Amino acid sequence: MTDWAAELSLAVAAAEDAGVALLRHHRSRDLLHVEEKRAGDFVSEADREAEALLRRRLLGARPGDGWLGEETGEEAGNGRRWVVDPLDGTTNFLRGLPYWCVSVALEVEGRPRLGVIHDPLHGETFAAAPGLGFRLNGRLMPRGAAAALSSALFGTGIPFGGMAHIGDHAADLARLMPQCAGVRRTGASALDLAYVAAGRLDGFWERRLRPWDVAAGLALMAEAGVRVEGMAQSEDPWETGSVICAAPGLFDGFAALLRGGQDSRA
Template sequence: MSAADLSLAVTLAQQAGDILLRHWQTRDSLAISTKRAGDFMSRADLDAETFLRDALRAARPSDGWLGEETGADGNSERVWIVDPLDGTTNFLRGIPHWAVSIALREAGRLTLGVIHDPIKSETFAARCGAPATLNGQPIRTARTQTLEPALFGTGIPFGGMAHIDDHAADIARLMPLCAGVRRMGAASLDLAYVAAGRLDGFWERRLQPWDIAAGLVILQQSGARTEGWHSTENPQDSGTVIAAAPALFDAFARVLRAG
């Protein structure tokens, strides 16, 4: 991981965002397939992922690849983890909240993350050893210290996912204690918003690596605290993440884990 890797990821995320913006203008005519109930893939997803895979192969030919739509390729100590369009349902319905997410994993450790929101022209980025940034300016988590004024984000399961009841119970415990909970439909942006102090915390169960890899790096470099459902779990491995501003984390996690 180097500054050059981060610069490359930022450039490619923004270029993939331009591809998505072109599809955004004609989204009503996009070819769409259903992966499972409530989970969609479009031509926009595939075009953005193909661009990113080909560009990364050309720039870093010895690196491996893990993409949401095309799976794993290569066997490398360095693996690029990509969600070409996080928030596909928002995209297809004309809701302007979706993003491109790119992360780099080296020897099992996440070292770089970029989340680009083309609609708002916002690029969140971080690499280990350097501050997290938004459009090049450093960002930090919120200073919220108690639950009462805190605003949280989450992702509500859809379709026939097995943990819908668990999540409903989480919300029922948390809502009376805080200022509100938002479900905005793009986990990568939720994590970036915690890093930037727009949300005080976020939780979700059973996410995929491409959903959270970039966000975990940005959170770490912004000063946020992240754990799995249990304090010994690594969200990168379990796919379940609890993230919050440091002063708030213990109280937030205690409520969630009480179920």
């Protein structure tokens, strides 16, 4: 039986330690050596050092576990797997934009069950695990009421470079924007998902995210009572990385617009 309190304590401590390392690099970010993995997707020694620290802390404490990290790839384990993005929002980090985070999740029996998303600049740690609820800096967070669609604020990740689904996203925005209070593109999807769980955003959608982008957020939203589906209702967001999420009372109208439905004001 998993001791979720112990696992959450381990994950929070590891994420916050990685945050300390990232803050040190952030203060001297002009000195970082930056590489471009693909158009618009960057990595530096800050990402790599943070991931190495997370790996030492997590696998050092749980040596039989598997691993999936954005920078170091996959390693098989005992049926459990840590899924890690050491620095979500690298472009923001390098440009001095204050929206980036550390994301840590524990996948058990093929599903992300525990999630920690740590925002070092603002000193906020969003965390959740089965039976422990959704917490911000250790404090249990209540479930908020859903906004009406006309007053709702949504987050998303707008495609860039040569991504094939730029046109799909433009069509999403054309349908959604006239019906809501606004859309924010912040550049760190893991932190966006934490904000949905916390009620700061009313919903979020994006296509083709990677496992480390969504793992912790899916665990947070499960404990926060957020409804999550794929861009198509038949899709599994964990398997495809295509996500629509919102409070249950808002979800149907939001999803209908994104899926090409008729005007569905809530």
